[in-house]
Amino acid sequence: MAKLGIDKDFLRDFAKLERSVQDRVSEVFAKFEQATHAGMHLEKVNNARDDRFRTIRIDKFWRGVVLAPESGDSFTLLKVLPHDDSYTWAQRRQVSVNAATGRIEITDCVAIEATLPELVKMADRAPALLFEAISDVDLTRLGIDDQTLRFARVLTDVVQLDASRAFLPQNQWDALYGLAAGLTPEEVWAELGIAPGHAPFDTGDVGAAVERTLDRVVLVDGPDELMEIFRHPFALWRVYLHPAQHQVAHTTFSGPARITGGPGTGKTVVALHRAHHLAGLGAGPVLVTTFTSTLSSSLEAGLRLLTGSAEVRDRIEVRHVDQLSYQIFSERHGRAAILRDKEEKDVWKKIVKRLELPFTETFLAEEWRQVVLAQGVTSAAEYLAAKRAGRGRRLGTRQKAQLWQAMWEFEEELKRRKVWTHETICVEATRLLEERPAKPYRHIVVDEAQDLHPVQWRLLRAAVEEGPDDLFVAGDTHQRIYGNRVSLRDVGIKIAGRSSRLTINYRTTAEILAWSLGMLRGEPIDDMDGGLDTVAGYRSQVHGPGPELKGFTTQRAELDGLAARVREWLASGVEPREIGIAARSNVLADTAIAVLERADVPVRSLAKAGQDDDVVRAGTMHRMKGLEFRCVAVIGAGEHVLPPPSAITPVAEDELTHAHDLQRERCLLLVACTRARERLSVSWHGAPSIFLSGFTS
Numbered sequence: 001m002a003k004l005g006i007d008k009d010f011l012r013d014f015a016k017l018e019r020s021v022q023d024r025v026s027e028v029f030a031k032f033e034q035a036t037h038a039g040m041h042l043e044k045v046n047n048a049r050d051d052r053f054r055t056i057r058i059d060k061f062w063r064g065v066v067l068a069p070e071s072g073d074s075f076t077l078l079k080v081l082p083h084d085d086s087y088t089w090a091q092r093r094q095v096s097v098n099a100a101t102g103r104i105e106i107t108d109c110v111a112i113e114a115t116l117p118e119l120v121k122m123a124d125r126a127p128a129l130l131f132e133a134i135s136d137v138d139l140t141r142l143g144i145d146d147q148t149l150r151f152a153r154v155l156t157d158v159v160q161l162d163a164s165r166a167f168l169p170q171n172q173w174d175a176l177y178g179l180a181a182g183l184t185p186e187e188v189w190a191e192l193g194i195a196p197g198h199a200p201f202d203t204g205d206v207g208a209a210v211e212r213t214l215d216r217v218v219l220v221d222g223p224d225e226l227m228e229i230f231r232h233p234f235a236l237w238r239v240y241l242h243p244a245q246h247q248v249a250h251t252t253f254s255g256p257a258r259i260t261g262g263p264g265t266g267k268t269v270v271a272l273h274r275a276h277h278l279a280g281l282g283a284g285p286v287l288v289t290t291f292t293s294t295l296s297s298s299l300e301a302g303l304r305l306l307t308g309s310a311e312v313r314d315r316i317e318v319r320h321v322d323q324l325s326y327q328i329f330s331e332r333h334g335r336a337a338i339l340r341d342k343e344e345k346d347v348w349k350k351i352v353k354r355l356e357l358p359f360t361e362t363f364l365a366e367e368w369r370q371v372v373l374a375q376g377v378t379s380a381a382e383y384l385a386a387k388r389a390g391r392g393r394r395l396g397t398r399q400k401a402q403l404w405q406a407m408w409e410f411e412e413e414l415k416r417r418k419v420w421t422h423e424t425i426c427v428e429a430t431r432l433l434e435e436r437p438a439k440p441y442r443h444i445v446v447d448e449a450q451d452l453h454p455v456q457w458r459l460l461r462a463a464v465e466e467g468p469d470d471l472f473v474a475g476d477t478h479q480r481i482y483g484n485r486v487s488l489r490d491v492g493i494k495i496a497g498r499s500s501r502l503t504i505n506y507r508t509t510a511e512i513l514a515w516s517l518g519m520l521r522g523e524p525i526d527d528m529d530g531g532l533d534t535v536a537g538y539r540s541q542v543h544g545p546g547p548e549l550k551g552f553t554t555q556r557a558e559l560d561g562l563a564a565r566v567r568e569w570l571a572s573g574v575e576p577r578e579i580g581i582a583a584r585s586n587v588l589a590d591t592a593i594a595v596l597e598r599a600d601v602p603v604r605s606l607a608k609a610g611q612d613d614d615v616v617r618a619g620t621m622h623r624m625k626g627l628e629f630r631c632v633a634v635i636g637a638g639e640h641v642l643p644p645p646s647a648i649t650p651v652a653e654d655e656l657t658h659a660h661d662l663q664r665e666r667c668l669l670l671v672a673c674t675r676a677r678e679r680l681s682v683s684w685h686g687a688p689s690i691f692l693s694g695f696t697s
């Protein structure tokens, strides 16, 4: 049966076409099967380096470029271009099969030949070469062919490599870019996503190579599948996964597995594909869960786009983790009465007073959450023996006894009042699940894992039977914004040997990414599994202007500056919905909304804006998690505002918690800044935040 392959570049070209031309493209290719059988429309390209390229007429002006097979009837759509450009494109290029990956690659040979002599001259004069530390053996093993090797050997800096992205074979450019970003040849090899023990690939078999090129080519069997892809031309993530993403989304794991990676590296995309894949296997219900309701709504929207089949979609439940615990709790006990934050504070205060303790109510509440609840401590003896990792203040036995008494009284008070906190509901729901002989889910997929509390992890552990593909965890500890720390091992989730890391950022420009990551450089950040995480190798393949940093004398001036910046973005063609404004507090976000409204900018708070509203969105940095915008303005990045003093535990109370609080706030700023795809502006009034020291003049 005829198969049609659609290359990523074809879909990108398609997305940019006017609606009427898109309709014409759809018409032409919906009939492609009959057309090829009749031998119609496909034209050979004169003077081509590769005689497998053909063009196909879309209308008077536009042509499609197609890769035709030497035999058989599988065609791949490569480009949509104006008539003359389509012929020039095809005449300059050659198709080959990468020896290491077995995937097809297209090389602009004319551009390589034109650039090489100049690079050779520059290399002769340069003190050092970009890849001099990497051997030919390693480069060849990573799929670098002779022509690219000659090219790579004369590169002197990464800017030259950047500039060659348009004409070098894609897989080879990716490998070189990974090496230039500091990955070792082994790390680059791991990213190629080659199954262990594969046989050498037949570099003469282009048809088989096309089928292997899942990161660039999607194969469709008929017009319905084709139209489904044409319906969402911007959502490239639905159909093209990087080999490293594809492998993790589709492998069978013998137990819990994890994907990590910096901002925008596609962890959520992998989590969605994994859920879809597991649901497709049909072994049982799949839970997709995360930390907050906003995040679970965006997962839900992603799954709607991804999952065509209603049968598969019906096997997936999306709910945030507190929703799950409330549901299990209420099935047994009915609705829970919740102790509100202010009431909780008062209970602790009274206990401190009655027992005349030398601790604040905040210290007690944190000790209860981070030690007692986190470790499931239920007796004085267990508390005395408990590790207090993550807590800085050393305590003697007498102090521990005092603390235990206070925390015990707190729990008794909850019982007496018949009230619950979110955590105690979770603990009770876990107990109920542990009693059940059958677990509600066959697979659980967790996104934004870094922000879950240990009691939530225990709940998830108890909601799925231990076994292959039971739990899949996606997260980035550099983006931890709620201060929950967990060792997965300690909550019964063993991921050793089943963890991988994504390093290519698909969202943010290289300039914004590098600047944002710079704020975390040197911060020791755990990996939730007993080690430290790293930002090494994170890179973006797209470029743009660096962040604009600006200080003002007053808040009024800063917000007027914001209005001017937003108007500038709008005037340059950015849609209102493509602009996000992030502030540390709701009050500042609301003030910014009021100023923008006065300046006639269509704007709404993130909490209230509907998905389709074409308005600028403003909200807290916390709410920005899981979102992305073409342009982002981070406001109020000033001293005493970021971090807000109230969010930081005093050093005198607990040194380690103080350090963790500062780190969490730093991560929050990273999260806000890395929501930007193309433009980032960071402003403050008065002195800048300590997090910006070294970045402002």
Ligand SMILES: Nc1ncnc2c1ncn2[C@@H]1O[C@H](COP(=O)(O)OP(=O)(O)OP(=O)(O)O)[C@@H](O)[C@H]1O
Binding pocket: 236, 237, 240, 241, 242, 245, 261, 262, 263, 264, 265, 266, 267, 268, 269, 270, 476, 479, 505, 506, 507, 625, 626, 627, 628, 674
């Ligand atoms: N294979 C891919 N092809 C095209 N776009 C992709 C791919 N993978 C991810 N993206 C895009 O990159 C952006 C970031 O993806 P995603 O939100 O999954 O990253 P993340 O690692 O979860 O980010 P963060 O941790 O910052 O929230 C999205 O716009 C997504 O559509």
